[in-house]
Amino acid sequence: MSRTLHLAEQLISLPSITPEDAGCLDLLAARLAPLGFVCERLDSGPDSFRVSNLWSKRPTAHTQQAQAAIKTIVFAGHTDVVPTGPLAQWGSHPFTPTHKDGKLFGRGASDMKTSIAAFVVAVEEFLAAHPDPQISIAFLLTSDEEGPSIDGTKVVVEQLKARGETLDYCIVGEPTSVKQTGDMIKN
Template sequence: MSPTLQLAQALIARPSVTPSDADCLDLIAQRLQALGFINERMDSGPESFRVSNLWSKRPSGHTNAAQGAIKTVVFAGHTDVVPTGPLAQWGSDPFVPTLRDGKLYGRGASDMKTSIAAFVVAVEEFLAHTPAPLLDIAFLLTSDEEGPSVDGTKVVVERLAARGERLDYCIVGEPTSVKRTGDMIKNGRRGTLSGKLTVRGIQGHIAYPHLARNPIHQAVPALTELAAMRWDEGNAFFPPTSWQMSNIHGGTGASNIIPGEVTIDFNFRFCTESTAESLKQRVHAVLDRHELEYELQWTLGGQPFLTPPGELVQAVQEAIAQETGLGTELSTTGGTSDGRFIATLCPQVIELGPPNASIHKIDEHIALADIEPLKNIYRRTLELLEAQARAGAAA
């Protein structure tokens, strides 16, 4: 059994349903400390929802005055997992890692405990061969990615920024692949902006509409206009910004009462061609033009980020090609990730992990054939970035 598989099993066996860490970070910190990493716990949040955070860094010990500071490579991820769902529907206990039909089953097998195990073993192998690299290597791990994402990576990044920590490259272990590990990586993500719109009318008897004002009737023309709007055209990396309603609720439940208000929940997934402020302004302009009496509460879940092809993307693509022969696809599709927080401090952030077909599902799993290639891709990426650093130092 490979060291990567062993560590993945040990992590899956810990029932770290968000925000619990179930001592995953302690296990990882022990492995990293043995490699010369300096571990810092940055736990955050109230005691009733305490989030575990680990920042662990191994300084290279080198300086390079001619080329500037030694570059830092960060491996980022989360130890928390989503709830299991009905246990009776699982083929095996979700927190008893099980090998069956060429797959490793368990909650977190794909999202993303195997990636974390692959991170650790890749670094162990890299340092065994290159004990004095020209790179600083760090880990940023949290137990609050599947939850509110308030006291996890966001807090760690804010603390690192406050003390002037420099990050150059970051690989997030999200499950990005489709059929085979390495066939797709994320080099950016769309932003997310949510709104809760309450349109007020005047409640009354449905038989006397002239004595009431129906907020649903008033809201529909504005909502129709918003649903038909073209917000932007996207770009080479992002699809056009989308606006979707997720919920409409109003009324008392009685069929003979005109409601006094209606509430609409909606969300933007926006690309770098739009900003949160520009989208807000356009929505308010439509609502005002329709002369609605309304209240609108906004929640910015994350800004879009993009890492254009450059040092990190090229290293990861080359590592994937060396290990698997695949030409990887760059993508910005899907939901949000903690990469949105890291990108505020780190100029080059990509996401790379195993196939995602079973994530959050009953019988979550990863094919055994995907585990070692994932670890090797991470190690090869370090080797390629190290070669870049040495070439720069020699120039």
């Protein structure tokens, strides 16, 4: 089984219905920390709707003067999923990863736990091949995209901006589209 598929299955098995994260961010931080990522929880929101947020950055190993010239690429995403609806209408349990006709089924398989798994494994492979890249790599992950979306990415970006963090490039694995896959790509 591929490492990406295995991680996607681990994430899908966690019932992370908005705003619950159900341990997804802890699982991801445990994968990123050994790669040199500094993992920081920036949770926010009221106690009745507490949102889990992870800012995880792997800085480059250059001098402070050169550090200002280093660009940061951010992989952004969300671990939360919409409610399942009636379980009787599912062909398999929504939080049990299931394979049928070469496809992966389960809550978050499309939106967007598989994208996050692909990000993490791609970064692991990139760093194995290029252990000292000339770019900082970061992850911005939240459990508040499927809900009101006010205590997730927006709050983290505001906190990063307040402390002078610059996000130069951002890749989002969201499958949202208007007419066809890819029509939401922006620069």
